[in-house]
Amino acid sequence: MRAGVIVVRVAGAIALGASAAVAEPPVFRSYHVGNSLTWDSRPDYQEAIAIAAGLPTEVGFHINCGRSLPYIQANPDGICVDPPPSGMYQSALPSYRWDAVTLQLHMTFPKPTLGEDVDALRFFVELTRENPENATTLFYLYTGWPSRDGFVDLWNEPGEFTLDTPTAISRDYYDAAFAMYESQFGESLRLIPVAEVLYLLKQRIESRQVPDVLNFRSQLYRDAVHMTRDYGRHVAAVTAFSVLQRIDPRSLLDPEIRNHPANPTPSYFREETLQATYQVIWEVISADPRTGVSAPCPFDITGPALDGVPDGQVTTSDLNFYIALWIDADPAADITGPALDGVPDGQVTTSDLNFYIAGWLDTLGACP
Numbered sequence: 224m225r226a227g228v229i230v231v232r233v234a235g236a237i238a239l240g241a242s243a244a245v246a247e248p249p250v251f252r253s254y255h256v257g258n259s260l261t262w263d264s265r266p267d268y269q270e271a272i273a274i275a276a277g278l279p280t281e282v283g284f285h286i287n288c289g290r291s292l293p294y295i296q297a298n299p300d301g302i303c304v305d306p307p308p309s310g311m312y313q314s315a316l317p318s319y320r321w322d323a324v325t326l327q328l329h330m331t332f333p334k335p336t337l338g339e340d341v342d343a344l345r346f347f348v349e350l351t352r353e354n355p356e357n358a359t360t361l362f363y364l365y366t367g368w369p370s371r372d373g374f375v376d377l378w379n380e381p382g383e384f385t386l387d388t389p390t391a392i393s394r395d396y397y398d399a400a401f402a403m404y405e406s407q408f409g410e411s412l413r414l415i416p417v418a419e420v421l422y423l424l425k426q427r428i429e430s431r432q433v434p435d436v437l438n439f440r441s442q443l444y445r446d447a448v449h450m451t452r453d454y455g456r457h458v459a460a461v462t463a464f465s466v467l468q469r470i471d472p473r474s475l476l477d478p479e480i481r482n483h484p485a486n487p488t489p490s491y492f493r494e495e496t497l498q499a500t501y502q503v504i505w506e507v508i509s510a511d512p513r514t515g516v517s518a519p520c521p522f523d524i525t526g527p528a529l530d531g532v533p534d535g536q537v538t539t540s541d542l543n544f545y546i547a548l549w550i551d552a553d554p555a556a557d558i559t560g561p562a563l564d565g566v567p568d569g570q571v572t573t574s575d576l577n578f579y580i581a582g583w584l585d586t587l588g589a590c591p
């Protein structure tokens with residue numbers, strides 16, 4: 224939960240001021256373009272999680288099953304899932320304000336090429352920016368994932384890439400698309416690394432580190448390529464949600480969120496299962512700077528607007544924001560345990576406050 228903000232002043236000593244109410248955060252609006260693998264991340268499910276977490280959110284989507292992004296671009300009327308009121312992409316993207324747009328590449332027959340994929344990515348960026356309200360929209364490359372048969376080999380398949388390279392569902396291909404887009408257009412996309420989450424999760428499952436999840440093939444996949452409707456889709460949805468909202472998914476274990484009537488998380492998922500799963504998601508998304516999740520330094524947690532969006536500096540705004548979280552016992556304030564080693568212990572205590580203040584004092588002024 225995002226806490227109300229308590230303003231404090233620092234002048235030699237730290238004094239806690241009175242609580243001051245702040246306005247509700249604006250509605251976060253995301254639009255999702257892709258095929259059934261994008262639908263496996265259930266944008267509507269993400270919206271429900273956001274409601275449970277107290278994050279006002281609206282989603283739109285354009286889903287055309289089994290199709291590539293260039294095909295979706297060339298066939299704007301093709302869909303396999305009825306869209307919400309915002310409509311199909313051709314009208315939705317330039318007609319509404321969007322904070323984030325996710326775009327999925329996919330290999331279909333005939334396969335597009337890397338050059339065609341990159342051009343399609345640019346098409347959707349430019350279409351969205353026809354609306355001046357979308358000048359600051361963030362665009363995310365949503366990674367599909369390999370089929371369950373040969374998952375590891377397919378994801379690790381190396382390659383040398385040119386404009387004419389056919390689309391592949393591999394780590395190197397997505398890296399190439401990401402880099403080529405930046406090279407051609409002088410700006411960066413962001414990344415929703417679902418496949419990388421599945422890759423690490425597979426290792427954890429096989430080493431028996433995810434309670435109740437014993438078989439990667441049968442508990443993640445419902446067929447050769449699609450996620451199971453409960454656990455598999457939950458993994459994809461929470462990965463996308465956490466990147467887009469820029470949160471630690473472990474905060475979703477807060478009982479107030481978990482028990483919220485809007486929360487679509489199946490009640491039969493044990494907390495131990497979710498904890499292990501969310502740990503994997505967090506490790507992946509926080510380690511890759513392309514997700515935009517990890518701040519430039521851990522003590523930069525907000526900007527002057529006190530909105531939880533890091534601004535590249537460590538200032539009194541960060542201290543004010545953290546103390547507000549800590550006083551409210553917000554799960555996001557759990558940043559260490561008694562050892563002061565930076566490993567959260569599932570509790571918000573004075574250890575967390577001491578740890579944050581020490582780090583804040585060491586980095587005050589700017590990120591190192």
